[in-house]
Amino acid sequence: MGAHKLSDWRKLPLSLTELCIDTTLRCGQSFRWRKISDEWHCVLRGRLISLKQDASHLHYRVTWPKPTGSPVTSSDSIPAAGDGDVDTEQDDTESLLRNYFALSHSLSTLYQQWAASDANFARRAPAFTGIRILNQDAWEALVAFICSSNNNIGRISQMVQKLCIHYGPYIGTIEGEAFHDFPEPQALSGTHVEAHLRELGFGYRAAYIAQTAEIISYLKGADWLLRLRNPESPAFAAPITRPGQNETQSSSSSDETPITYRTAHEALLTLPGVGPKVADCVCLMGLGWGEAVPVDTHVWQIAQRDYHFSTKTKTKTFTKVMYNSVGDHFRSIWGPQAGWAQSVLFTSNLKAFAGQASGAGTKSGIVEEAIVKAEKMVRRSKQAHSLAEDYGMGVVKTDEEEVTTTFVRSRKRRITAVTKVSGSDKKHVGAVEVEVHTRRTSKRLKAAAS
């Protein structure tokens, strides 16, 4: 009843290989989608979008908000002509969705390319198909990822939800749940905002958000953010200029240096609460820079575990030099859409998706990790002990047929992985045992092993 108009379901031919909304909408890109009785809902550009998917189609429906402040609802006075039947001529929801899901990229083609140039991707991706980078609103991505620092997906989603409820416009209700749009920068500006956000549990991020909102609203302007977009991205393709049209108009930025991924990244770093990782998230998911590779704890783990990135620099802190070198490395193997490939491996590494990992049975993330570490030991059995030091392993035992690795998962846990190898090939055959010990038990184990 709260909605002005509710469209009928429409559908878009789309395979699950090209897009899997169940994965893409849950993997920590957007924090606003909610699943209610098997349908996904979110407000995009002022309208409430509902989605469901089968093997061949993406089904969508739109709920338009009731016009605010107009005493006479025109639709009520107008006879049945257009009521309950959203004008499909005018409705641009399909193009909105094509743009939001960046459907102009062929995901299956990209997966093939990444798999061809990267064995690790080829091994992990089959269980995680259909993961796309969403083309989100840049301002929303900026604020959401400021919230993401030192935080988990659950709480980030709660925080974004609070921003919408307290500062964003109400759009509609579905099964008793209210949906608001994401607030504009001006709505999050003001002297009271920081204190209020602290009350709402934002912690130290409250100041970052309030300050960034102020800067975008009044100092730099919302245009500033939009000018950081990738002009080459299909999502922001310039309006088609006809041959006869004036061309000087399009090159209005003749006095400015052309925008690049690097300059966009640097520009974002000037905002409070925005470091290299958050800047890359905004570049990738809000500004169309496919080569942006956000390096967080997960990606850093992946880089070390699967791509032989070593922590040999004594320092324990993750420096900006290291950050850039990880990103450059992934760009060199995955190419111009490296950020898209990153999201696939990132998702495969999430605990929430651990059940999907590896085809044979459901191995936990811990087991997966143990297998991979053990495999690494197999490949480099000669340097097993030095590697063990690099990776913080406590005990390493190798012989002709079996490799046993024990490494420290946390201070109070040790995990032992046993990988069987077959003769000269030293191929991993999948036999894995994992044990979790208390400190006391592992001490005994260590003694027994040595």
Next chain:
DNA sequence: ATAGACCCTTAGGG
């Protein structure tokens, strides 16, 4: 350049 502090929530071990 490099440790700590920073808000808050939850899961798991004592």
Next chain:
DNA sequence: ACCCTAAGGGTCT
């Protein structure tokens, strides 16, 4: 049953 610790898509000083 509770307290305690660690960790969760980092950034700032």
